[in-house]
Amino acid sequence: MKTFAGSILFLDRSDINTDEIIPAKYLTEITKDALKPYLLEDLRLGSFDPAKDIEGKSVVVSRANFGCGSSREHAPWALEVNGINLVIAESFARIFRQNMYNCGMMAVELPAGGIDLLFKKFAGTGARLETDLKNSKFILTSETEKEETAFSISGFDRDLIEAGGWLGFAESRY
Template sequence: MAQGRVFKYGDNVDTDVIIPARYLNAPSPEDLAKHCMEDIDIDFVKNVQAGDIMVGGANFGCGSSREHAPIAIRASGISCVIAASFARIFYRNAINIGFPILECPEAAEKINAGDKVSVDFSTGVITDETTGETFRAAAFPAFINGIIDAGGLLPYIKAKQEANK
């Protein structure tokens, strides 16, 4: 379950603006988070609070494969990202590190910046508490839920290797 205020962005939010390359040599997630989104929203870092939710349009997270992008978003306090669609590497990266993302074009269109939104991860139901509207995100396939339930890709592989011993 997540609940927070919404920071909303448009289509094709690329990983270069999520975390610019000039900060990719930062040593920790917290250091990356200090610069999250600054090239398109200089006030994001100042205003974001733990639990807040990011909403994007189509092709969210396109461009560079840098895993620093979902790491920076998570470290900034954002609890999950809802988008109309995700670029595939960002999608993999989020699942692999166990960071919740939800694909829901309707929610991405109708939720407004600043709305208070809650998300039930077990059902995929997204509730815009400001407008009263509810949406349902596409469920993950069982295989991907297996990775998420294991705590991410590495614990999943570790468990698999142990089982095969």
Template sequence: MEKFVNYSSVVIPIDRSNVDTDALIPKQFLKSVEKSGFGDNLFDEWRYLDQGEPGQDCSDRPLNTDFVLNKKAYRGGRILLARDNFGCGSSREHAVWALRDFGIRTVIAGSYADIFFNNCFKNGVLPISLPGADIDALFAQDAESGPCSMDIDLERQTATAESGQVYRFEIDGFKKQCLLEGLDDIALTLQHEGDIATYEQRRMNDVPWLFEDLAS
């Protein structure tokens, strides 16, 4: 998993509550268990005017020009702004894979569905929770001034708007360190590779008959 570094980006506003995982990545795209290749189908039913299918070339599909991801001013955005209960619905990890593959590294919302929230940390995406008044202020800034940028500083736990307003957020210390070091569950396990190998060898020496079939 790629290490999370501080960065600045335009903020992509999705002014909705209860954005569910089926909206993030519709069910027909769940056949693959690879973590890449989902970015073109992020918000597929909102982003395009036709029915998307797995493996389809999205470059020729008709776009919903009113949808924010299709607006030139927000292209390249790596921060997504939404309202309460983001990532609700089914537990599909593909929803986070789609965000990450599209380039989103941070989501800012009022609250999250628990499974989606935890899946973010396992895939290098930072989910920031802010009070409703702060979320309202960020949406108002976009509505009044157009696309706005923010600076994300995970080490200091701050998101700084163009206006200079600093929004501080809370994050579990262990999850924060995993993002900073780029550690997913597999990488965390491999940190103990030597201890695991030592245990396995000791186990084989103590009860060798359990491993006879493996040896053959």
């Protein structure tokens, strides 16, 4: 099972799409590792600089409809090879969300108010996040703040995380 903890990359915009996460021109790569330098290359968002701001991050927190657009699993892979296995957002595009769990990664929805709170309290603070999967809660800590946030995931999604993804689950069942 993958780990779901570490420093947080805050991306404060809705509708961050797959072409921003990994542009189509890199879909000619046939290994996941080759995608590593290109994560979020086309995202224009305030002072965000992918060359500086991704290094050392393990969790993404964003707004609504994260991962909309293409079916490319290269989007989760580009996150995965950069050490990011967890995205928390107000909502996700269907295919992106399924691709995350299919890879044994997590895409967790929180209500808009909950996401707002995380941005207000922790964005720009160098905060860390731990995942208590057993009790379905995230623990966020910065130098001055601590916050526990409950989340819910379905039994199926939990099975996929534990099986390391859909291929492992399907192999054992069909």
